[in-house]
Amino acid sequence: xxxxxxxxxxxxxxxxxxxxxxxxxxxxxxxxxxxxxxxxxxxxxxxxxxxxxxxxxxxxxxxxxxxxxxxxxxxxxxxxxxxxxxxxxxxxxxxxxxxxxxxxxxxxxxxxxxxxxxxxxxxxxxxxxxxxxxxxxxxxxxxxxxxxxxxxxxxxxxxxxxxxxxxxxxxxxxxxxxxxxxxxxxxxxxxxxxxxxxxxxxxxxxxxxxxxxxxxxxxxxxxxxxxxxxxxxxxxxxxxxxxxxxxxxxxxxxxxxxxxxxxxxxxxxxxxxxxxxxxxxxxxxxxxxxxxxxxxxxxxxxxxxxxxxxxxxxxxxxxxxxxxxxxxxxxxxxxxxxxxxxxxxxxxxxxxxxxxxxxxxxxxxxxxxxxxxxxxxxxxxxxxxxxxxxxxxxxxxxxxxxxxxxxxxxxxxxxxxxxxxxxxxxxxxxxxxxxxxxxxxxxxxxxxxxxxxxxxxxxxxxxxxxxxxxxxxxxxx
Amino acid sequence: xxxxxxxxxxxxxxxxxxxxxxxxxxxxxxxxxxxxxxxxxxxxxxxxxxxxxxxxxxxxxxxxxxxxxxxxxxxxxxxxxxxxxxxxxxxxxxxxxxxxxxxxxxxxxxxxxxxxxxxxxxxxxxxxxxxxxxxxxxxxxxxxxxxxxxxxxxxxxxxxxxxxxxxxxxxxxxxxxxxxxxxxxxxxxxxxxxxxxxxxxxxxxxxxxxxxxxxxxxxxxxxxxxxxxxxxxxxxxxxxxxxxxxxxxxxxxxxxxxxxxxxxxxxxxxxxxxxxxxxxxxxxxxxxxxxxxxxxxxxxxxxxxxxxxxxxxxxxxxxxxxxxxxxxxxxxx
Numbered sequence: 001x002x003x004x005x006x007x008x009x010x011x012x013x014x015x016x017x018x019x020x021x022x023x024x025x026x027x028x029x030x031x032x033x034x035x036x037x038x039x040x041x042x043x044x045x046x047x048x049x050x051x052x053x054x055x056x057x058x059x060x061x062x063x064x065x066x067x068x069x070x071x072x073x074x075x076x077x078x079x080x081x082x083x084x085x086x087x088x089x090x091x092x093x094x095x096x097x098x099x100x101x102x103x104x105x106x107x108x109x110x111x112x113x114x115x116x117x118x119x120x121x122x123x124x125x126x127x128x129x130x131x132x133x134x135x136x137x138x139x140x141x142x143x144x145x146x147x148x149x150x151x152x153x154x155x156x157x158x159x160x161x162x163x164x165x166x167x168x169x170x171x172x173x174x175x176x177x178x179x180x181x182x183x184x185x186x187x188x189x190x191x192x193x194x195x196x197x198x199x200x201x202x203x204x205x206x207x208x209x210x211x212x213x214x215x216x217x218x219x220x221x222x223x224x225x226x227x228x229x230x231x232x233x234x235x236x237x238x239x240x241x242x243x244x245x246x247x248x249x250x251x252x253x254x255x256x257x258x259x260x261x262x263x264x265x266x267x268x269x270x271x272x273x274x275x276x277x278x279x280x281x282x283x284x285x286x287x288x289x290x291x292x293x294x295x296x297x298x299x300x301x302x303x304x305x306x307x308x309x310x311x312x313x314x315x316x317x318x319x320x321x322x323x324x325x326x327x328x329x330x331x332x333x334x335x336x337x338x339x340x341x342x343x344x345x346x347x348x349x350x351x352x353x354x355x356x357x358x359x360x361x362x363x364x365x366x367x368x369x370x371x372x373x374x375x376x377x378x379x380x381x382x383x384x385x386x387x388x389x390x391x392x393x394x395x396x397x398x399x400x401x402x403x404x405x406x407x408x409x410x411x412x413x414x415x416x417x418x419x420x421x422x423x424x425x426x427x428x429x430x431x432x433x434x435x436x437x438x439x440x441x442x443x444x445x446x447x448x449x450x451x452x453x454x455x456x457x458x459x460x461x462x463x464x465x466x467x468x469x470x471x472x473x474x475x476x477x
Numbered sequence: 478x479x480x481x482x483x484x485x486x487x488x489x490x491x492x493x494x495x496x497x498x499x500x501x502x503x504x505x506x507x508x509x510x511x512x513x514x515x516x517x518x519x520x521x522x523x524x525x526x527x528x529x530x531x532x533x534x535x536x537x538x539x540x541x542x543x544x545x546x547x548x549x550x551x552x553x554x555x556x557x558x559x560x561x562x563x564x565x566x567x568x569x570x571x572x573x574x575x576x577x578x579x580x581x582x583x584x585x586x587x588x589x590x591x592x593x594x595x596x597x598x599x600x601x602x603x604x605x606x607x608x609x610x611x612x613x614x615x616x617x618x619x620x621x622x623x624x625x626x627x628x629x630x631x632x633x634x635x636x637x638x639x640x641x642x643x644x645x646x647x648x649x650x651x652x653x654x655x656x657x658x659x660x661x662x663x664x665x666x667x668x669x670x671x672x673x674x675x676x677x678x679x680x681x682x683x684x685x686x687x688x689x690x691x692x693x694x695x696x697x698x699x700x701x702x703x704x705x706x707x708x709x710x711x712x713x714x715x716x717x718x719x720x721x722x723x724x725x726x727x728x729x730x731x732x733x734x735x736x737x738x739x740x741x742x743x744x745x746x747x748x749x750x751x752x753x754x755x756x757x758x759x760x761x762x763x764x765x766x767x768x769x770x771x772x773x774x775x776x777x778x779x780x781x782x783x784x785x786x787x788x789x790x791x792x793x794x795x796x797x798x799x800x801x802x803x804x805x806x807x808x809x810x
Contacts, residue, residue: 175479193481221485243482280486339483 008394008403009476012411013064013462016055017470019409031466033453037096037104040348040457042069043464044106045471046091050075052108052162054119055471064462064475070119072162075110087112093179095188097201105165107188111175114190116166116201125153166204171197177341178228184235191228196240198252210258211240211250226341227287237262239289239296245269245282247298247307265296265307267314277329277338285341290381291348291458299344299385302326306383306397319395319402322387337388337447345456345463347382347394382461386451390467405474407451407467494691548614548642548794549606552779553598555621555649556589556728557716559700562620565693566779569787591727594622595629602634614640616794620647620779624736625728631739643742643797645790648778650747651732652754658725665719671710678702678712686775693780733757737765742797746789748774748781767793 018029028049035044043055043066056069078087089110097105103120129135130151131142142148174192181188181201189210190197196211215221223244231237238258239249248261269278281301288297296307298315302323305315325332332338386392390408395401405411453466461476550570552563606612615634619627624646631644672678679698681687688694705713733756736743743766745757753761753768761768769789774781 174481177479193479219488221481222489224479224482224485226479283482 008401010394010403010405010461010463010474011476013473013475014066015411015470015472016066016068019470025469029469031453031469031471032090032092033094034455034464034466034471035094035096036455036457036464037106038098038458040459040462042096042104043455044094044096044108045464045466046074046094046108047469048088048090050077050089050091050110052091052094052106052117054104064460064473066473070160070162072117072119074108074115074117074164075113078112080112092175092177095179095181097181098185100185107179107181109176109179109190112169112172114168114176114179114199115164116168116204117162118165119160119162121158122161123155124157124159126156127151128154166201168199168204168207171199171207177226180228180230180238182230182235183233187235189228189230189238191225191240193224196225196228196238196258208256210252210256212257212259213242226284229287229289232289232291232293234293239287241284241287241298243283244279245284245300247284247287247296249309263309263312265298265312265315267305275329277333280333280338281329286343288344288346290346295381297344297346297383299342301338301340301342304344304383304385304395317397317400319383319400321385321393325388332447335447337450340450341452342386342450343453344383344385345454347384348456348458348460348462382456384454384456384463386454386465388447388450389445390449390451392451392454392465394463407465407470407472408449411472548616548798549612550616550618550790550794551598551602551627553617553619553623553626555619555623556721557701557714557718558620558777559697559715561697561700562693562777562780563618564696565690565783566786566790569783570790573787573791589721589724591625591629591724594626594728595633598626598630599633599637602630602639603637606639609638609640612639614642614798616642616645616790618645618647618790619649621649621776622728623647624649625732628732628736628739631741632735635740641741643744643793644736644739645744645746645793646732646736647746647786648748648776649729649732650745650752650754650757651729652756653752654729654732655726658729661722661725662719668714669710671705671708671713672702673710673712675699675702675712688777689775689781690783693777693783697780733760742793743767744769744789744793746771746778746786748776748778 017031018025028047028051030048031045032048033044033046036042037044041057041059043057045053045055047053050073051071052074053071054069055066058065058067074091075089077089079085080087087110091108091110094106094108097107097116099105103118106117106119108115108117127133129149131149132139168190172190172192172195174194176190176192178191179188186202187198187200190199190207191211194212194214195209197207198210199207211225213223213225223242226241226243228238228240231239236252237249238252239247241247246264246266249263249265250258250260251262252258254260254262269282284298284300286299289295290297294309295316296309298305298307302325303321304317304319306317306319307315329338381397382394383397384392384394389406391404391406394403394405449468451465451467455464457463463474465472465474552560552566554560554562602615617627617631617634619625627644628646631641634641669681672681675698679691679694682694682698683689683691688697701715702712703715704711733754736745737756737760745766746769748771757766760766771778771782771785771789774785779786
């Protein structure tokens with residue numbers, strides 16, 4: 001199928017947010033996390049002001065459309081009196097629990113406290129008839145006991161309420177950056193720079209420490225934990241990545257303290273490319289299991305790596321994201337951008353993507369044939385990650401074809417005019433193929449506009465991108 | 478990345494040894510270079526001055542003045558050292574004064590009694606500036622033994638009608654030096670006889686705190702080491718200090734009195750904890766010279782803290798250079 005716009009079939013769908021100029025952004029509006037729930041019908045965003053905003057899929061529309069669902073203040077700024085430090089209310093992560101009844105449960109965390117929120121529809125009832133009022137006229141108070149009547153309630157409005165069901169506090173000395181709900185839907189882990197704790201969702205005053213890499217002498221600190229995630233199906237396995245470019249897979253059945261890893265995924269560094277910045281840029285900023293748990297996706301500053309869980313020595317694929325920044329590392333160190341933590345996302349569970357039922361059945365049969373399985377092992381998958389100047393890239397893991405998109409105002413302006421997605425202006429459709437990809441390498445990149453957070457719908461090709469204070473939705477479904 | 482990671486990283490970076498300064502100030506070609514290229518000095522031109530009358534052939538590093546009325550600072554190194562010990566200092570002076578001049582000289586070592594050394598320096602100066610009338614005014618700076626040389630030169634130069642703005646003696650006090658002479662042998666025994674490489678020599682100087690400034694060591698140490706094809710180790714000392722022992726007394730005897738009698742502005746710069754001897758203490762109380770103490774440096778104070786020394790020198794020069802008719806300058810009878 002021809003793809004003259006070079007956008008891989010991805011179309012801009014919606015944009016939520018201020019849409020104003022970059023200079024006027026209120027800091028509290030900056031989106032700090034985005035997450036689809038396990039059905040894809042609900043989308044949550046957290047911002048620097050401690051608020052959580054939920055969006056609901058509009059089922060009545062044919063295409064991809066989300067509408068505002070509810071908003072609540074999840075965390076408030078606090079002050080640690082002991083250390084004289086402010087605790088920011090910025091929401092670092094949101095993770096949904098699997099839906100078990102009509103209510104939604106999600107975990108949201110800031111630097112120090114995790115909260116379990118219950119979001120549900122509540123119908124407000126008001127008293128319509130009572131002993132003083134019969135719905136229309138005031139009544140004289142009853143004189144005899146037999147005249148007493150029970151008040152009648154009638155439904156008025158349905159509102160969406162958000163209530164904090166549990167608050168998991170005081171378990172982390174350092175800033176929490178990751179949480180992950182287990183496949184058993186009973187436990188979850190939270191990680192800060194040096195420790196990972198295991199919680200039971202129902203118990204908020206206790207947690208178990210399962211990983212501790214704090215050195216005895218803090219002056220010898222060389223490594224921090226950067227991300228953690230539970231395995232999607234095995235409830236005993238989880239992994240955590242570190243700033244020293246390794247990913248450790250741990251099995252909770254081994255021992256109570258999982259400091260000894262079951263597997264360690266680390267690629268040997270090529271000594272010829274070593275530089276002053278090697279250590280900083282090799283630090284892994286995010287790590288994710290694939291939906292079937294057979295692969296691990298990791299993001300370091302300049303590349304994405306796909307690891308086969310069975311092979312620890314090197315990744316099966318390495319994808320450079322913005323290699324042209326390699327020459328600018330000095331400047332990026334000066335302006336601190338070299339420390340940006342980009343997230344990485346797997347494409348939706350491709351079993352369900354873009355296939356008719358019969359095609360899906362055929363595909364499952366094919367996958368069972370071992371030889372072909374090896375060939376297409378990493379096929380049918382997509383991965384997504386962000387870059388600077390609001391660019392983000394989606395890669396097909398099989399062919400390594402990539403799509404470069406830019407989440408900024410030009411995206412929806414083009415939609416209004418009915419034109420194609422942004423690329424080099426003035427070029428004809430047919431020539432636009434590599435447009436954005438080349439534009440991405442311009443010297444005039446704005447390093448303040450970065451796509452750090454994104455989420456992919458679990459069942460279809462719809463993605464949500466956080467661009468500073470705006471939420472962009474793209475769909476290729 | 479987290480603040481914890483960033484602070485751990487910056488703590489580690491700050492513990493790393495200093496990088497040599499990068500060559501990004503290219504407009505003034507005074508960018509420092511690595512130790513191996515001693516020939517190209519900050520802004521200076523190395524010239525070989527041959528003083529036929531004394532059958533001397535010595536290396537002079539000379540930065541010409543940017544403007545006609547500049548003063549020339551003549552720096553004489555101490556025993557066993559070389560003129561390059563003043564390299565960093567010279568750069569600082571040039572930076573601070575935007576085109577003043579410095580000239581440091583290096584001498585081959587034959588007969589090293591004080592009179593010979595003095596005469597050698599006079600002749601070098603005479604060759605570079607043959608005519609006292611048009612020569613720029615001079616500021617004589619001597620480190621350690623060089624201090625002795627310059628104070629003795631001072632009167633001779635004045636006698637020959639050169640204008641001498643001032644004389645500065647760095648880190649040498651007659652009393653303390655004479656007292657320390659018997660211990661010199663022990664000190665010399667503590668020095669290694671040779672080095673396996675120039676880098677080794679530099680490292681020895683830095684690690685024993687002989688020179689505390691690694692940049693300066695990189696520039697100056699190579700000039701005091703020579704290849705030694707016959708010796709056990711490939712490199713050895715250029716100056717065999719032990720053999721100069723007979724001259725040591727002559728260098729320091731009478732230094733204080735000569736210094737106090739010099740008919741020009743006088744400056745004594747000492748490293749941290751030196752004491753003055755009796756004569757100088759009396760002289761200081763009588764206001765006969767300016768004294769400056771530079772903290773945190775070793776004996777090679779022009780190398781350890783060239784910036785501070787340059788500041789002191791420039792101030793000394795500025796204060797004494799202006800000719801005000803009718804006002805007696807310090808040192809005039």
